[in-house]
Amino acid sequence: MIAPTISELVARATEYPFLADHLAMGTGPHAAQAVATCHGIELLSAYEPIYDISVHSGVQSLTADLAKASRFGDELGFQAVTLREENGGTVPFDPFEDSRDDQELVALDRMVRALHTINFLGAQQHGLLFLRVHERLLKSVKYDHGHHFSNVLVSFGLNPGRIVIELPASAVAHRTFVGYLTKSYQRYGFKVAGNLPNAGQILSISDMARLDFVKMDARAALRDSMVKPLVSYAARLRIPLIFNRVADAAQFEQLLQYDVRFVQGPVFAAGNQTV
Template sequence: MPAAIPYPGLEHYLARLYSTEQAGTRVWLDAEGRATGRYFHSTLTSAFQPIRTLNSDKVIGYEGFARSDSESDQGLCLWKLLDHAANDDESVELDRLCRMLHAINFFRQPEAGDSDLYLSVHARLLAAVDGNHGTAFSRILKVLDLPQERVVLQLPVIVEHQGWLANYVADNYRRNGFRIAMNAVDALEALKLIDLVRPEAVKVDTRQAVHDGPALRLLDICAARNIQVIFKRVESVDTLDSLGRIAELSGAVIHVQGFHWDLPAPSIPAGRRLVAPLSFQHC
């Protein structure tokens, strides 16, 4: 017997959904019980990748990814297909649908425990939304009785001259009750932007070399400000060795995310470690 969902609004909403797509419906349940959505001619679902504490494998959160529904493979990354095709209004609509699907599919799983849910904000939405960023999503979470304090909104990588825009959007989201994560191409870029955005978490891409100096300065500043540091896209043993050395030098708690440990997957594993091939497409 499935475990009871501790969110009455979500349980009521799921009970009202059709078990298959019906004419005119936008969201329904697939054969696995996942919330699935329709966007133009694409069928969307959610996949989640853990964020772990380095050297302990403790999971502190999951990042949600939108995937086209597919029985034969991992599915396509819809943002990549729409980057050059959708106008701003369509991008906003897609973003809101994906956030709702991710929230439903994450919190309906007991395995989510007390972990946080990290959701990306597409770069086009920074300027496309004229009003108060986060208002619509906040209303959805309230209707579904979902814990907004466990949702972290990730701003995209920005360049320094866009800092004012990121700061404006971050303030909007923060006023609507969300925590903010900031993405950066490396630790040096994160150091330039952290005062502008004032995030609760910083996610640093490791595809470029992780240099000790900037990484140690970033960890020191973030520790003083109670900001989580997450090194993402960790794939190689060399990168893992670099992070291990930095953790030892700094004495800081480092969080990591990447294919070295996990593929994004629809189901949240119960204490299971997934080892992924390194050729999976990033999104």
């Protein structure tokens, strides 16, 4: 089966009124990608790589050439990032910051996830796509989390199994809630990642539904000398552990000392992909 293109996916999105009102093919330098309009602002997609650095046993240092960080691993997947144009360039943008109405936020959250999925899968990108879900959406939708988005993707001819729904730390901190969310999203074909609010929270994961991935802020783990125990416990759980927000070469080289496998963050900015 031939995968649908970005333009074909944008055309299919017209079947959904809210998407039809806000999603379109871009113009000018963005003519090959989908864009979304939110409160008069054009939203764009970018993707931050998540590297599996275990595939290169010869990794030694990033200090010599940060611009070639991508050579240190294969991509497990990519984290979607929302951008807007500003002063002739693009900058990260939070479209939910001024949204006070929960129903509007739910619609915006779904629109942004659809935008990033269309641009990623429509461009036949490899790997998994990690999509953050807003905390207020999780609380506003009362049940069947993932049902609507799964139906949209299937109607587009896309596989929900390529998508990792990334839960915020505030949700992961509540054991019963994160267990319900994980089961619900997985029931509709998605994979689920949970951001740890702190290193100690990993001790509760065995009592939760089985997360597919766990993410931890590398800066906090290094500061609290928790990298080694985190890696050890995650290995026992057999849940892949991703250290994110790796800010510089020094942090990366410290992580290498503890058999860390998956990393992402600003230090790999040279490998970021935009569409």
